[in-house]
Amino acid sequence: MRIVKSITFDAAHYLECDPETRPYSRLHGHSFVMDVEIAGEPDPETEWVVDFAEVAAALDDIRAALDHRLLNEVEGLERPTLENICRWAAGRLKPKFPGLRQVRVSRPSNGETCIYDVAGG
Numbered sequence: 001m002r003i004v005k006s007i008t009f010d011a012a013h014y015l016e017c018d019p020e021t022r023p024y025s026r027l028h029g030h031s032f033v034m035d036v037e038i039a040g041e042p043d044p045e046t047e048w049v050v051d052f053a054e055v056a057a058a059l060d061d062i063r064a065a066l067d068h069r070l071l072n073e074v075e076g077l078e079r080p081t082l083e084n085i086c087r088w089a090a091g092r093l094k095p096k097f098p099g100l101r102q103v104r105v106s107r108p109s110n111g112e113t114c115i116y117d118v119a120g121g
Helices: 052-066 082-093
Strands: 002-013 028-039 100-107 112-117
Touching: 002 052, 028 052, 028 082, 052 082, 082 100, 082 112
Parallel strands: none
Antiparallel strands: 002 028, 028 100, 100 112
16 A cells, blocks of 8 residues: 655746856746655554545655755755756655655656655666
């Protein structure tokens, strides 16, 4: 069984190594959606894979670190691509949730999503 919890955040970034002729090299912002998927068998007592409140608390910490920030200044996100944001979040969540299977980060206004399969990379 798998559960999914989502958050949204708004942040700015730039991609320094892009040619200056590309818009990514300039400071710009996005609204992001992050979905985390955790797999496992429901606990016989609670009948939960994991308590959504625990997942929400962990995601609140991630939102606090990223929301309304310049992502390039967040430790570990000096090159804040969707791929690196997924890896960064997975690195913080996996110790708390061994069943973590996927982290998905989307920019809905651009129609872009990155899916990081934690077990498979």
